[in-house]
Amino acid sequence: MKEIIRKHTIEKYSSKAFDMYFKGCNVAIFDIETTGLMPARDKIILTGILEINGADSQCIQYFAERPEDEAEVIRNTLAVLSRADCIVTYNGRSFDMPFLEKRAAKHNISTNLHYYSLDLYMILSRYSELRKSLDSLSQKNVEFFYGISDTRDDEINGYQSVQLYERYVNHPSYELEEKITLHNHDDVMQLYKLLPILSMTDIHRAMFCLGYPAGDFIVNKCTIVSDGLHISARKGIVNNDYICFPTESTPYNMYINASDHHAEITIPSESIRPGISVIDAQAILNDLSDLERYPAYESGYLLLKTHDKINYMEINAFVMRFLKLLEL
Structure with a gap:
């Protein structure tokens, strides 16, 4: 397993409505990359966690250099998530968090976390008018709508990430690793930048x-x-x-x-x-x-x-x- 830490200077997002519910909370942005959609057979290959703390903000990623590294990825991921009071995801209530818990159970790893799950996709889907305006509520589509798509550096999607990982397992290279991890890194960074879109919802x-x-x-x-x-x-x-x-x-x-x-x-x-x-x-x-x-x-x-x-x-x-x- 490889740990990748990128330092950032990020001010905590603040608005009157957001602060009503989350002021004083340790907020973490979370995203996973997997080999497929079925936790019974597919594996976690990469996790990304953005911790926001001003000049000491950091994006921590755990990358499975081999599929056998999954248990170590999960243990380290849970250790970081345990520091959060609120975990922000995009469709995480339906996918990321259940997938993590089911894969942890496969390895007999406890997931006894006490946190609130803020799923931005669920809020936009159920409590905003965006679905009427956009063909898709994919994260990248919402980023384009909100005008922040040009701040993303990666050029692949989740499906391509899986294909690149299959190539990486057979022929490891820094170039492939960088493409895979950059996609996940940008997902969590962009998701944080999307938090102000909550002002367009019935929060x-x-x-x-x-x-x-x-x-x-x-x-x-x-x-x-x-x-x-x-x-x-x-x-x-x-x-x-x-x-x-x-x-x-x-x-x-x-x-x-x-x-x-x-x-x-x-x-x-x-x-x-x-x-x-x-x-x-x-x-x-x-x-x-x-x-x-x-x-x-x-x-x-x-x-x-x-x-x-x-x-x-x-x-x-x-x-x-x-x-x-x-x-x-």
Whole structure:
């Protein structure tokens, strides 16, 4: 296995909406190259991780000089990813992360990572209008649309990368290695440059449905149900199963399973008029001083929805504050 480290000076991306969910998080950009699409038989040949830290930013790549190096590539990759709170990918929820986990399992390698997966492709596909404007939401197509395609140096695609690797295994050369690794390097660098495109998405609805980090919790998704607000999440450290029922001091239901760290929380709501439901936020948080600037808070209550309009931003802000302050 070969480790390739390229140093960069990169400022952390910042916007009002992005910082609401990810300020203070260690963000890593991640991409893999494989011999095919089936983790049952195909292998990981290259991983790339971009860690953003100003002048100390770096892109770390692990290259399998032989197919037998896959286990070492996976171990080193997981060691770097363990430093991240948020892992940014392009279609990573469907491909990169499951592929990595399945290949790790093949080698009996634990993938016990506690991170939030920010899949830019999923957000663009489900929570933006770009699909109506573009023939394809491939990363390179989106780069062209966003006007950053000219900052990419590599000239191959993923399929060509696999072909070059097959040649490399039989006849190793620096030239082939450089072409393969440059493609992966540019994928992660370009993906980071695409983060501002989140401003073209319904990011608060996306986070409501896809989750976000919240203290020691990773929210999977929120759902408005008939009797309140339901939160599905994962907790970082869990020593024992935990369950609580509504009381005056804890007016919510919560269950945390110690074996898989999964948490289910329901905060009751009340209907003040047909189609309008609210949560007594004051009874749960006591201090709402940092939330009352949002328009859906009034007199200590959080307005969940008005008929078909759901207040995604305000709900997410409430859930993040609630989980960050939760003491178990």
